[in-house]
Amino acid sequence: MILIWLVVGVVLTSVAFFLAPAGAELWPSLNAAGMVATFYLLALVFYSMRKPFSRRARIISWILVALVAGSVVTSWRTMDATTHWQRQTLLEIRGIIGEGIMRASIPDTLLNVLHQYYEQRPPKGASLGALFRGLYPAAKEGQRWTVTSPDESPPFIFVGRIDENEIVLIGQETFLKGRDPQFSNYDGRKGMKQHRAILTEKGVTYESEN
């Protein structure tokens, strides 16, 4: 009898585990197997605790089973919810950091150019474009620009355009999704967050493109 129960339990749980969609996480398989194991355990306890066990023994056993099962479900669901929330939080923090880099590196660079531009004594000598090229010789139009170090991680900053009176910088994430999944990003990716900052002699304007 024990062997039959064992075989049935192992087979049903394993089938549920492998039939669940195998995604990037273990949770779908684990949850499917857990559901089957729960029904199996209920049937097992119901079968095992029949006569000759006394009514008192049955009641105590069911109370203990309910307490343990409730705690298992609580622990299981809490872990599921908490770790997914933590994963989401990590992404959100990454988004805040990325946004901060885009909102710090790009404006700092462009405001520096703007400051130099208005520091010139009239009549103004150099254009915005000439000042930008002079201050940041590594920045090439159409290319990725590593503002502080060559191994900078995302978000990436690209030099969109360097005109005499207008400079366009683009900040782009490489894996954080933006609003439109079909949006074509500057480096050819699709659907990532992207900001555009435009410097003219009236100041810097920002645009969230995706």
Add this chain to the structure above:
Amino acid sequence: MNQKIESIPPVPSSHGSEFSPGFVRALVLLAIATLVMVFIVDPVSFRRYDKMAAVSLYPWTVAGGQTISMGLSEFSGKELEPPSTSQRYGVLISILLAYIIGPTLFFLGWRRLRLEREANPNVRGLRVSQIPFLLGAIMTVTVAAPIVPIALLQLKVSAELRSAQAIQRNRDYIISGLDQICKEALQYKILPKQFGGGAGSYADYRLSSDAALTDHAHYELVGVTPDQVVVSARSTKYDNASVTVTIDGAGRLRGWTYLGVFQ
């Protein structure tokens, strides 16, 4: 409902000794089983080697660890890797051991023991046939005994974590908002009056309505001079929580002061 009681074959008497014939053998097997439990089926999840299956009596901790690991990969911009075969098998083995094999041996072994005692009330002592029951009991109790405090502790830790993170998130958004105000103020100072700037001075700088109130804080200028601006941000989510900072003449943020839950 008619309940059926299985018939149990008579068990030979052991002449009243506490140590039935299979006792020593059972003891050795039990010791081996215990060693297996301790070193292979450790209640706390572990992975000795990369290619070894992660086995835990609480398999959801393994799945949780893998979810966090994916979050960290996303955080650092790495490609997501699906769970390895050893991870998947480890979790399956865990759930089979802890929630199928252990309880089955325990409950059906207990029932068998009870039926044997019903059939032969004089039988005492440990027999080889009871080893599965003992193994099942060890596994079941190992899972069941700590689970109630673990579940309660998890609920408490999860609530504390969420609360702490909510405060930190609000603070981060406020710092980010102050940084944007700093850029806006510096641009104001740089621009000439013909383009709405201060021509080298912060003196008439005012916050735009968009910058003054966000979902996270209410910002206000508490002191403006030609060379510096003092900005205060009061949280809209936590009473008495605020951040105050000074924007110096070069557009740098200095003298951060945190009050309330932000301290």
